[in-house]
Amino acid sequence: MLYVFCRYCIMEDLETDLLKFKGFYVHHKAFDNDFLENLDDFEIRDDDIFVVTYPKSGTIWAQQILSLIYFEEHRKRTENLETIHRVPFLEYSSGHIDFGKRPSPRLFVTHLPYYLVPRGLKDKKAKIVYIYRNPKDVMCSCFHYVNTYPIFKAVDTIEAFMKQFLEGKVVGGLWFDHVRGWYEHRNNFNIQFMMYEEMKKDLRSSVLKLCKFLGEDLSEETLDGVVKQASFENMKDDPLANNESTLYRNFGPKLREGHFLRKGTALWKI
Template sequence: EDHNNIYLLKFKGFYFHCAAFDTGLSENLDDFEIRDDDVFVVTYPKSGTIWAQQILSLIYFEEHRKRTENLEAAHRVPFLEYSSRDIDFGKRPSPRLFTTHIPYYLVPRGLKDKKAKIIYIYRNPKDVMCSYFHYINTYPVFKAADTIEAFMKQFLEGKVLGSVWFDHVRGWYEHRNYFNIQFMMYEEMKKDLRSSVLKLCKFLGEDLSEEAVNAVVRQASFENMKDDPLANFENTLYRGFGPKLQEGHFLRKGTIGDWKNHMTVQQNERFDKIFQKQMKDFPLQFIWDVNETQN
């Protein structure tokens, strides 16, 4: 019996989370009305999604930066495919901010006129896989693979929310010319958050004072987010999936190279072979270890 079926729903060739998925919206995603000043954060799961929600909330909302308004980042930058029942997107004031995991071929047609902005964050897939493994083992609803070996098979076959990692990042990159898109590397954001925030502000056309930039960088640091109920996503997950199996934070480590603590030499070699085959001639760089600069 395929234990994934319990929470995965395949729709147009892509795996969604069935509990939260809004088929009505998704059937019509193509026609979802895009405004010129919309901003989309696109990620494969476990690649910095929650972090991006926090960074954008801090850039766009002074009341989030100054904490004068008690609203979670997850509500400020809601999921396109998982929130529509609670939120009337049409009534949201501009600029509207969205989060999504969907592949390039499912996005609203209106994004192709290149006015609305897309930020695509990618992360090295070994860390994505290990982070994912912890995540699905934290929430009983997922009926997860219990070893990294078993999960690696599932991950590489794309039998997870988000489907095949390689297809996701390659698809978006190879179709980048259809969109107004900025690629950001998770590891670079980690190493130099300030430069990354400035790069984002420039892409978004948001001119922040130095004081505001400092506040964004401070409040978007992993340590600060981890204990911040407005940023750490735990309330949202609790509402969606109920209590966790173990104590500990949804935002677990947020490091680079944690895969070395999980993968055997043999698993790593197998992964590398597949990576090389899937990603040969792929121009985006990857960082695999906290000490290395771009290879």
Template sequence: MDNKYTHLLNFKGYNFDSSLVDADFIENLDDFEIRDDDVFIITYPKSGTIWTQQILSLIYFEGHRNRTEDLATLDRVPFFEYKIRKTDFLNRPSPRLFCSHLPYYLVPKGLKSKKAKIIYVYRNPKDVMTSFFHFSYMMAGRETGNNMEHFMKRFLDGNVVGSRWFDHVRGWYEHRHDFSILFMMYEEMKKDLRSSVLKISRFLEKELSEEDVEAIVKQSTFQNMKSDPKANYDGILKFNDWKRPAEGHFLRKGTVGDWKHHLTVEQNERFDKIFQRNMKDLPLKFIWDLNEE
């Protein structure tokens, strides 16, 4: 690997951010004790992780829904492999909710009992790459390059946290029968959030009243999350290793089709060829634009 990407820690073929993970912890991931009612959100980076954290927090915690508890979503649904966990999730009461960017082959083997549940959210890779490009700017000390051409090469080669998008999505889909897993498409969630909330709650076997569903949908819209300090991650930007973006917020756009504002015709055609070569036999559906703007 190019040594200029010094923030990347490669473990068993997968790139972690060396500043965010504990090497001892990831070396022992396989043996982490899974409880039957654990729930994992798993995504490739920049694919709706924070959004799904908010939805799960609202489904599981009445105090989150009715705003009687002041606890950040990041603490309710901590990142499994990151050191930024503020609570000791080993001893948390059940049900434990986690989010993770791990590939299928690095998750604890206890997840293969099919009792604990996984919600896997995937997003069209052009928007993932565009979001990642902007996100990389916020992390101080990262070699991001100042143009999309440079970043696109890194992204397609897998020289980013999360490694190759194609491998992550394909790996989880091809091994879906090993887990109790629900695949959710980011763009479908954008198109019909209410139906997506109901689909997730059914998968989790959570009974919700009509009033609960309305509260969850309302509080998990992008605009409401952007103004909710518990849900929007803006607090991270005050730390020294983060740079505040021009827009001033951690959450940027949350739209579908923003890639069209960043890719040239030639870059888009090149991306399409690589996408077809890597994903042509995978039956997952992809939506590239919702004509929102």
């Protein structure tokens, strides 16, 4: 499952849990060699939409926002389908979803670096939204995440995890390389960068910015509904958007009280 991709393993022997694939750290148990080796040839449609993030940078939030923009049945709650199925992970859904049969526009999320995504994205027709977040908040979110679910090896202190994070020895690799790589190669793609902190500060303006890039013209009423349902507090209580059910199915009961969507705060003020 895609969530295995988010295992930030902190074992002393990294080789037992992490595998470096073309310079990018993945979890060896989740590694699908055939899929990743052939991902370069994945057929891209002109109207495909990809959200790219470093883990814990607003991925689940983006799934909810796109679901609200594109699916009226999601906004009106007339269909009981989780956002992870509406906007699946590219690299972790290949065995469960036939992407070729999905209607357009196809929506995806991914944590992949710029050099591992399908080459068809470089024709600049399909659209990419890259969401980046202050690395201090990313690291803090990752730390609490691995200490919540029993499938992960717990980390005693934030200092211990910080060392691992700053060395890039986590799934996703080095935060700085991921963000810099996409930004430095932005001219190769049809890409819109969005800052997590700006989204927190003014979600309405951020949704409007996103809709303009995607070519979606929402009515004022629809826009109001998207912004309201995509607020952190509403997402936290929404079983179709907060990933609690999916995490339970794959990871089992949590080690401690709390929610997958913990605080969603932005310590870095803009």
